[in-house]
Amino acid sequence: MTILLFKLKDVPDDEAEEIRELLASSDIYFYETHAGFWRLGVDGLWLPDDTHLERARDLIRNYQTERTAKQQKIYAELLESGQAPTLWQNFLLSPLRFIALIIAVFFILTLTLAPFGFMGKH
Structure with missing residues (x-):
C-alpha cells in the first residue's frame, strides 16, 4: 500500500528539491503527485510500500532540523544587521x-x- 511521506503544499521550491535529492541520493524510491488543476488531489512525495519508511522519515526529520537551525541563524543575522x-x-x-x-x-x-x-x- 502506498504511503504519503511528505506533503508539498506550501513548501518552498528549494526545500522540496532538497528533499527529492536527499531521497534519491539515499536510494529510496518515491514518486510525486500534484493536486491538479482543481486542487482536489495531494501535492506530495509517496513511497510505494513501507520498506524504507522509517529510514526516509529519519532522513527528512534530520534534514528539517538542520534546515530550521540554518534558517534561524540567517534570521538572527538579518536582525543583527537591521535587514529583517x-x-x-x-x-x-x-x-x-x-x-x-x-x-x-x-x-x-x-x-x-x-x-x-x-x-x-x-
Whole structure:
C-alpha cells in the first residue's frame, strides 16, 4: 500500500528539491503527485510500500532540523544587521493586504466575542 511521506503544499521550491535529492541520493524510491488543476488531489512525495519508511522519515526529520537551525541563524543575522523587515516595512510592501488582514482579525474577534457581550441583556 502506498504511503504519503511528505506533503508539498506550501513548501518552498528549494526545500522540496532538497528533499527529492536527499531521497534519491539515499536510494529510496518515491514518486510525486500534484493536486491538479482543481486542487482536489495531494501535492506530495509517496513511497510505494513501507520498506524504507522509517529510514526516509529519519532522513527528512534530520534534514528539517538542520534546515530550521540554518534558517534561524540567517534570521538572527538579518536582525543583527537591521535587514529583517519590520511591521512598518511589511505595511509599506502591501498596505491593502495588511489593512484587509487587520479588518479580518477584528471581524473574527467580533463574531467570536459577540455572544458573550449579549448574554447579560436577556
